[in-house]
Amino acid sequence: MITTLGIEFAQAEGFRPLALDLRTPPLSAAPVVVFLHGGGWLRGSRHVFTPGIPDERSFDRIVEAGFAVASCDYRLSGEACFPAQLDDVDAAIDWLHAHGADEGVDASRIVLWGVSAGATIAALTGLRRRDVRGVVDWFGPADLFAMARHDLGEPAEQTREARWLGAPAGIVPELAMAASPLFQVTRNAPPFHVSHGTADEHVPIAQSEALVAALGASGVDVEFHPVEGARHFWQGVEDTDPLFDRAIDFVARVTA
Template sequence: MQNDADTSWVQKKYLDIQYASESRSEYLDIYYPNEGTGPFPVIVVIHGGAFKFGDKQDAMLNPMLEGLKKGYAVVSINYRLSGEAKWPAQINDVKAAIKFIRANAQNLEFQEDKIAVWGGLAGGNLAALAGTSGDTKALEDPNLGHNGVSAKVQAVVDYFGPMNFLTMDDQWKVLGVKGQQHDDANSYESKLTGQKITETPRLVETSNPISYIDGNEPPFFIQCGTNDKTALPLKIKEFADILQQKSKNEVTFEYIKESGHGDQAFETKDNLDKIFAFLDRHLK
């Protein structure tokens, strides 16, 4: 079981704030810098866990909390997992949380036009999707509130988010990697959609951030490990390549050499300094 993040040093925080009313999963935690006054730019953290596990207080929040020391407010969100609701409930919730943050920016001391999303693993997929899909209405649920408020973000940090579920097994076979069963009825991806992903390709395609690229994407910072055996590095690179070809904004892609899925190499000071420099360029 994953440990919780260390938030004991954060002096001002609001926990378990409801952002929508469909589920007990639709809550978020807000952390403020110990120094300085708002309004603050915002980092929205989307946890991972194969769409089936995870929580807004998981230890993967720790590197994002470093943003507090650099003048960012950090908002960590929960969303409905696949055991509770099927796709697209997960991205519906992410967008509802972004809308809540923007709609309440003045009261929460946030800058409504300076919102970034940062996610890893499944959260990386959702962060990338939030970035490329913008205000795509098909991925929003009007029952979750704040209709008319934009769900667009101004920057995306994507830690090894899986892409294009339907091609993952074939790509692994080409690379000679055995044991990958993403097409199986019991895979995390099939559990997410409610049936084998090969039997519902149109629905699965709506979870692919590549599907929404139109050149109007916000700046992206994308990283994955060369030894990642969960999220396919080549598919993530393909996503980054398409973004770089079409987007008008900065797209940074980096391989972390000899690193696997979620290795500590992503949390080193040097690596985090690069990420926060990227966020500073676009949110400050």
């Protein structure tokens, strides 16, 4: 495996440079997973796939299966509100199209893989671009209006979603709809692999159930894997390898 850390791919005026870490397998022209981290849009790092799961069981596992991984920064909600994050992912994908071949990557075979807030960004990107082969959505919020009703004891203006939108969903409904994958589904969507813990208290599994139902009703190729007893970020799951293996099988299928 070849690992290149800190490749700068964009810097919007007035903001910090954004970078990606690229891990590639020995084979050339590898399909590429564009990874987007979680953290409620307000924290998190491209260096961490999922809290508590080490690199060898996450990033390295994907590369060992024959795929490159580009783990990307995006601006957090304290830096810029939605839709800035979609611009950031576009810039990362554009960089891969421009430079991927030199790095042993086949940017014509891109799959987006996001966790939690990163899954929302991945889903939105996949739903609006035509150069994405598939989306792996792990426990991502899909309906920001329903998330606003999910009481975690925070003032409405201090929730993760409100910070990302710049205001509670009910105050900016058009923005909240645009930031909710559930309302962006069309029959042209790429294949989706959705996985969610049944005991997730931070992002209820109903979020993924609604997205899967909308994708299926539109005739989209969608896999859904509820994980019994799992909490957010796969807490409570003793062995996450099967979860990765299922997602990797999906990546292999859609990039074949």
